[in-house]
Amino acid sequence: MIKLSGQGSLYRQLYESLKNTILAGEYKAGEKLPSSRELAKSLHVSRNTVINCYEQLLAEGYIETRFGSGSFVTDNDLSKQQQLPKQHYRPPKLSDSAQYSLKQWQAYDLNHLDRAALDVNFQYGPVDINEYLLKDINQIARRFSQTLDSNYQRPEGLLKLRESIARYAQQNRGCQCNADNIVITNGSQQALDLIARLLIQKGEKVIIEEPGYRGAAQAFSNAGAKLIRCDVDNEGIDLDKIDPDNKSNSTGNNNVRLVYTTPSHQFPTGAVLPLSRRIKLLEWANANNAFIVEDDYDSEFRYQGPPIEAIQGLDQSGQTIYIGTFSKVLSPVLRIGYVILPTPLVEPFTALKWCSDRHSPLLNQQILAEFINSPLYARHLKRMRKIYSRRREILISKLEEYFGNEISVEGTNAGIHLLVWFKQLDAAKEKDFIQLAKNKSVGIYSANKLYQKPPKNLGLLIGYGNSSCDQIELGIERLAECYSSNTRV
8 A cells, every 4th residue: 555654755755655565565576556647646646756756666676667558566576575584683794904993993082072062171183273264264265166176186186285395395394305206195194094005014013102193003003014112212212122123124024114203293202303313213214125104293383493304304215204284283174184205105105095085175285285385374383383382381380380290291392282190190090080170171181092001100191272371271270179189188
C-alpha cells in the first residue's frame, strides 16, 4: 500500500514510499505499477510528481518501463536483501595506518574545542585576531572573491605566493631557496605527513625530540617509522645523547632516515639550538645520507634579538627540509603552510601533494600573497610582537608574584607559550588540578603528555596568544587559588 508520510516534499514522500514498498516485497518482481495518472489521482498529487518519482526509480534500477505497457518492478530479487537474517555486528578490518590514527584520535583531548565559555583559556595554539588584521584581510578578500577560477590549480601552489615566501625566507630566515623549491601545504601537519610518506619505509628509524611535538611523532609513526627519542636540554636536541647504534646508518633495519627538530624555539621547552649543534646536525646528516626536518613553527615572535637564522641556510649539501606555517603569524584557520625542499625532492613531494588533495585552496593563497607583498604584513608582525611581548611580561610577572620559587618557567624568550613546572605538585594530580581550574572558569593544559616518559612533577603549557592582559592576570590569580587549595596540608 502506497502511503505518504507527510514529512518532506511530496516527491520525496512518494519516492520513499514506493522504494520501501518494493524492497519489502509488497510489489513482486515483474508486477505492474499503477499508471502515473491513476496514482496521481488516488494520492491527490500532480501527475508530474509521480512521473518524476518513476523516472528516479527507473534510473536507480527499481523499476523498468515497457513500451505501451507501463512500469514494472525489475526482476532482480531486491526484496531478498531485506529478508536476510540480521548478522551480528562485525567491525570493519582497518589498515595499520587507520588503526594507529584512530588510537591517536581517541586519545586526543578535544575538550579545548568546547571551552569558549571560559573566562580565561590558556590553550596553546589560538592567536589574536584583532580588528586591524580582520580589516586588512577582508579588504583583500573582497577584491579576489569577485571572480573565482573554475580550473584546478598547480599542486605546488600559487607562484606569486611561493615567490613571496621565497623572498621573505631569504631575507628574514637566511634560507637558500627560490620559488621552485617551495610547495604550499594545508598547514604544517600536512607537510609532515607528506614528508613521512616521501622518505620513510616501514621499519626505518626517525630521531625526534623528547619532549616534542606529538603531531610529528604521529606522522612518522603512521608511515611505519621506528621512533628514536633524543632528550632535549636547555640548548635543544643533542645527538650525542643517543646510543651510537641508533644514530648511525648501517645495513638492514638500523638505517636512520631523518631527524626532526624545532631548533629556533624547541617545542615545548623553548630552547634555542646553538650554532655548534646546528653544524653538528648538518655534519651528521651529510655523513649518514640522512635528512634534517626543520620545523620553524613560530620563530617570528622573538623578544630578545632578531629571529634565529634557519639550519637550512647553513646547509651546503641539500640535506635539510624546512617547514614554515602561517598558523601562528595569522591564524590556524587559514591552513596554509609551506615546505622548502632540496631540488631532487621537489617533484616527488609535489606528486604526493597532488595525489593527496590536488592543491590547497586558491582564494586563501591569493589573499596571503597579496598580504605578504604589501606593507600590511610587516605592520602586522610589528604590532603583534608588541602585543605578545606585553602579554608575556605580564604572564611572567604574575607567575613570579603568585608562585615565586615554587615553579620554574621555560621558553620565555620567544613564541606565544610558556612551559611552567610546579615543583610541589605531583604529575598524578594533573586531572584534579585541571578540573579545579575549570571549576573557576580557567582552561589549563598539561605538558606532561608531550613526554614519552612523563616527568614526576606537573607541567603546564600556558599559551597567551588569545588572552588579553586582564585575562592573564585574572587567570593566574585563580590558578594560584587552585594551587593553594591543592597543596594545603
